[in-house]
Amino acid sequence: MMTDGIATRRPMHRYDLFTLELFIAVVEEQSIAAAAERAHIAASAISRRISELEAMLGAELLVRHSKGIDLTEAGTALLHHARTIQGSVAVMDAELRDFASGLRGLIRVSANKSAIMETLPMELAGFLALHPLIRINLEEGTSPDIVQRVASNQADLGIFGGNIPAPGLQIVPYRRDELVVVLPPGHVLSGRASIAFADLLDHDFVCLERGSSIETLCRRAAEDLGSEVRVRVRVGSFEGQLRIIENGLGIGVVPRQVLDGQMRETGLTALALEDSWRLRPLHIGLRDHASLSRPARRLIAYLTQPSPNATAACPTGASCDAGPSLRSSPQQPSD
Numbered sequence: 263m264m265t266d267g268i269a270t271r272r273p274m275h276r277y278d279l280f281t282l283e284l285f286i287a288v289v290e291e292q293s294i295a296a297a298a299e300r301a302h303i304a305a306s307a308i309s310r311r312i313s314e315l316e317a318m319l320g321a322e323l324l325v326r327h328s329k330g331i332d333l334t335e336a337g338t339a340l341l342h343h344a345r346t347i348q349g350s351v352a353v354m355d356a357e358l359r360d361f362a363s364g365l366r367g368l369i370r371v372s373a374n375k376s377a378i379m380e381t382l383p384m385e386l387a388g389f390l391a392l393h394p395l396i397r398i399n400l401e402e403g404t405s406p407d408i409v410q411r412v413a414s415n416q417a418d419l420g421i422f423g424g425n426i427p428a429p430g431l432q433i434v435p436y437r438r439d440e441l442v443v444v445l446p447p448g449h450v451l452s453g454r455a456s457i458a459f460a461d462l463l464d465h466d467f468v469c470l471e472r473g474s475s476i477e478t479l480c481r482r483a484a485e486d487l488g489s490e491v492r493v494r495v496r497v498g499s500f501e502g503q504l505r506i507i508e509n510g511l512g513i514g515v516v517p518r519q520v521l522d523g524q525m526r527e528t529g530l531t532a533l534a535l536e537d538s539w540r541l542r543p544l545h546i547g548l549r550d551h552a553s554l555s556r557p558a559r560r561l562i563a564y565l566t567q568p569s570p571n572a573t574a575a576c577p578t579g580a581s582c583d584a585g586p587s588l589r590s591s592p593q594q595p596s597d
Contacts, residue, residue: 276318277347278311279347279351280311281311281312281314281315282340282344282347282348283301283344283348284297284301284303284308284311284312285312285315285323285340285341285344286341286344286345286348287300287301288308288312288324288331289331289333289337289341292330292331293330293331294308294309294312294326294331312324319336319340321334321336322334322336322337323336323337323340324337362556365393365395365396365557366395366396366557367395367396367397367555367556367557367558368396368397368398368399368557369396369397369398369399369418369419369555369557369558369561370398370399370401370416370417370418370419371386371398371399371400371401371417371418371419371420371421371561372400372401372402372403372407372408372411372412372416372417372419372420372421373400373401373402373403373408373420373421373422374402374403374404374405374408374421374422374423374474374475374544375402375470375474375499375500376423376439376475376476376517376520376544377421377422377436377437377544378400378402379500379517379519379520380437380439380517380519380520381437381519382421385564385565386398386400388564389560389561389564389565392564393557393560396557396560396561398561401417404470404471404473404474404475405422405423405426405473405474405475405478406426406473407473408420408421408422408547409422409426409427409428409431409547412428412431412547412548412549413428413430413431413549415549418548418554418555418558419546419547419548419554419558419561419562420546420547420548421436421544421545421546421547422475422544422545422547423475423476423478423479423542423543423544423545424542424543424544424545425475425478425479425482425539425542426475426478428545428547430549431547431548431549432547432548432549432550432551433545433546433547434545434547434548434562434566435543435545435546435566436543436544436545436546436565436566437543437544438541438542438543438544439517439518439519439541439542439544440517440518440540440541440542441476441479441515441516441517441518441535441539441540441541441542442515442516442517442518442521442532442533442534442535442540443457443462443513443514443515443533443534443535444504444507444513444514444515444516444521444530444531444532445507445513445530445531445532445533446507446508446509446510446511446512446513446529446530446531447508447510447529447530447531449513449531451465451513451533452531452533454533455533455534456533456535456536457533457534457535457536458535458536458537459480459483459484459487459535459536459537460487460489462513463484463487463489463490463491463492464492465492465512465513466492466493466494466511466512466513467480467491467492467493467494467512467513467514467515468493468494468495468496468497468503468506468507468511468512468513468514469491469493469495469496469497469503469514469515470496470497470498470499470500470503471496471497471498472496475542476515476516476517476542479515479539479542480515483537483539494511494512495511495512500516500520503516504516504521504530507530508529508530517542518532546562546565546566548562
C-alpha cells in the first residue's frame with residue numbers, strides 16, 4: 263500500500279536510531295561537517311542519511327545556508343521526538359545493564375512458616391536495602407508444596423524443612439532451629455524442664471496443617487514409636503496454634519524462635535524436647551544454580567553468609583555469583 267508515494271510500514275521499521283542520533287548532532291553542531299567530526303563519520307554519509315529520512319517522511323527537515331542550518335517545522339517536531347527517543351534508549355540500556363549485572367530483577371521465593379516467622383523477613387529487608395532495584399515475590403507454603411513449586415519453576419528458590427524429601431533439587435544449608443513443646447497454663451506436664459516425645463503421645467495436640475514440616479516430623483516420630491499423634495485441632499499459622507494452646511485445647515511443637523517472639527504474657531510454658539530430631543535443619547532448594555538469575559544467586563549468597571546484615575553490596579556480581587556449597591537432595595528424609 264502506498265500513501266503519497268511513501269511505503270507504509272510499521273513505525274519502528276521506518277526509523278534508524280543512528281540516523282536520528284546524527285540528525286540531533288547536526289542540529290546541535292549547526293553544521294553537517296562538525297556533526298561528522300563528532301560522530302566519526304563522513305559528512306557525505308550524514309547528508310545521504312538525512313536526505314533519505316526527508317524522502318521517507320515526505321517533508322524537508324533542514325534548511326541549509328552559509329551560516330549553518332535552520333530547522334523547518336517538521337524538523338523541529340522530529341528533533342523533539344528524536345531527543346525523547348534518545349533519552350528512552352539511554353534509560354532502557356542502563357536498566358537492561360542492571361538486569362545483566364544482577365542489580366535489578368524479580369526473585370520468586372517460596373518459604374515455610376518457620377522461616378517467615380523467624381529470621382527471613384529481617385534478612386530480606388537487609389538484602390533489599392542493599393539492592394533497591396531487586397523485587398521479591400514471597401509466597402508462604404508447606405514444605406512439600408514449596409519443593410513442588412521450585413521443581414515446577416513456579417519459584418526460583420524455596421526454603422523448607424530439611425526432613426522433607428526434595429528429589430531433583432540442589433540443596434543449600436540455610437539455618438538450624440530447635441523445636442520445643444508448648445503447654446497451656448496449668449498443664450500437668452508444666453513442672454518439667456524437658457521431656458521425651460514419647461511421653462507426649464497420651465495428650466491432645468494442636469498442629470499445623472497436614473504436610474507441614476513440623477507436623478510431618480511429629481507424625482513420623484510417633485509412627486517410629488508404634489503410635490500416632492492425637493490431633494485435636496489443626497490451624498494454619500503459628501499465631502493461631504499458640505492461641506489455641508493458650509486456651510487449653512492441647513499441646514504443640516513449635517520452633518523456639520517462634521515461641522520467643524509470641525510468648526508475651528500468655529502463661530504458656532515451654533519444655534525442651536529430648537529427642538535428637540528437635541534440632542531441625544532448614545534448607546534452600548533450587549533447580550540448578552548455574553541457570554539461576556543473578557539476583558537469585560545474590561540472594562542465596564546473602565542468606566547463607568554467617569552475618570547477612572554486615573554484608574556489603576556486591577559491586578559487580580563476581581563474588582556474589584559464586585555458588586554456595588551445593589549438594590543434591592537425598593531421595594529419603596535427611597533428618
